[in-house]
Amino acid sequence: MKEVLIAENAGFCFGVKRAMNMAQKELEEKKDISVYALGPLIHNKQAVEKYENMGLITIDKIDDVNQNLESEMIIRSHGVPKITYDEAESKSIDIVDTTCPFVKKIHYIVSKGEEENKSIILLGDSNHPEVIGINGWCKDKAIIFKELEEVKDYDFDKTKEYLVVSQTTMNEKNFDNIIEYLETLGLKLSVKNTICSATRVRQQAARELSQKVDVMVVIGGKHSSNTQKLVKICSEIVDTISIETKEDMKDVDFSGYNKIGVTAGASTPDWIIEEAIEFLKTC
Numbered sequence: 001m002k003e004v005l006i007a008e009n010a011g012f013c014f015g016v017k018r019a020m021n022m023a024q025k026e027l028e029e030k031k032d033i034s035v036y037a038l039g040p041l042i043h044n045k046q047a048v049e050k051y052e053n054m055g056l057i058t059i060d061k062i063d064d065v066n067q068n069l070e071s072e073m074i075i076r077s078h079g080v081p082k083i084t085y086d087e088a089e090s091k092s093i094d095i096v097d098t099t100c101p102f103v104k105k106i107h108y109i110v111s112k113g114e115e116e117n118k119s120i121i122l123l124g125d126s127n128h129p130e131v132i133g134i135n136g137w138c139k140d141k142a143i144i145f146k147e148l149e150e151v152k153d154y155d156f157d158k159t160k161e162y163l164v165v166s167q168t169t170m171n172e173k174n175f176d177n178i179i180e181y182l183e184t185l186g187l188k189l190s191v192k193n194t195i196c197s198a199t200r201v202r203q204q205a206a207r208e209l210s211q212k213v214d215v216m217v218v219i220g221g222k223h224s225s226n227t228q229k230l231v232k233i234c235s236e237i238v239d240t241i242s243i244e245t246k247e248d249m250k251d252v253d254f255s256g257y258n259k260i261g262v263t264a265g266a267s268t269p270d271w272i273i274e275e276a277i278e279f280l281k282t283c
């Protein structure tokens with residue numbers, strides 16, 4: 001039998017667990033009203049399907065809420081721009097806000113920074129819903145960078161005051177490199193490291209385990225940014241296989257590996273991790 005080692009802090013983080021529990025409570029207690037989720041509840045297809053089977057209706061935009069029926073709309077843990085709250089209020093749509101408190105804190109920081117006339121630098125992926133949400137709290141004025149190269153190409157204005165925040169799931173090393181560079185430019189700069197500790201601890205545990213095993217299996221959604229970051233971190237150290245569920249491992253040849261490490265992204269439910277571990281033990 002293979003030796004399977006599980007990284008500490010694999011799977012649901014505090015914010016996702018909280019959001020999923022809140023959504024479950026709504027679905028269980030409000031059976032006679034329509035419960036919508038604005039965007040997939042988490043970046044995990046299997047978990048979203050499970051909740052949809054309980055009655056959750058996933059929508060892309062507020063206009064998809066059927067206002068003729070009694071309903072409420074869940075805002076997911078990634079958070080949304082301020083305009084979404086305003087729109088819901090103007091349409092009298094009740095909101096169940098599962099935005100992670102750590103993301104809420106960034107909304108507050110950038111909104112205050114913008115009020116104080118600071119230019120907001122937001123480090124992260126401009127297409128990620130969390131980043132889109134944060135940007136919406138500083139009137140969509142944030143300067144968004146993902147990589148150091150983009151920062152190097154940007155023409156900064158030394159008369160301005162800059163406030164830097166980051167997406168909660170940003171790679172710490174990338175963040176440090178960018179800050180180090182920005183600090184050489186002689187700008188008026190204040191920096192808030194808003195990387196979530198859950199991400200930091202999970203990434204560190206994955207890094208450490210990668211050094212002790214023959215192969216790493218990273219479980220999580222293909223669209224989950226924090227999962228894909230774990231894949232990158234592990235693959236820099238050891239052979240790494242990225243899967244969504246145990247089904248994805250059916251054609252993988254594990255014969256050359258004795259010690260298998262497992263980690264999982266913040267939106268991977270426990271039951272999917274357990275199924276994968278059981279499969280790995282017998283492969």
Ligand code: F3S
Nearest residue numbers: 013015100102168196
């Ligand atoms: Fe929140 Fe951190 Fe998770 S920001 S959603 S606890 S990764």
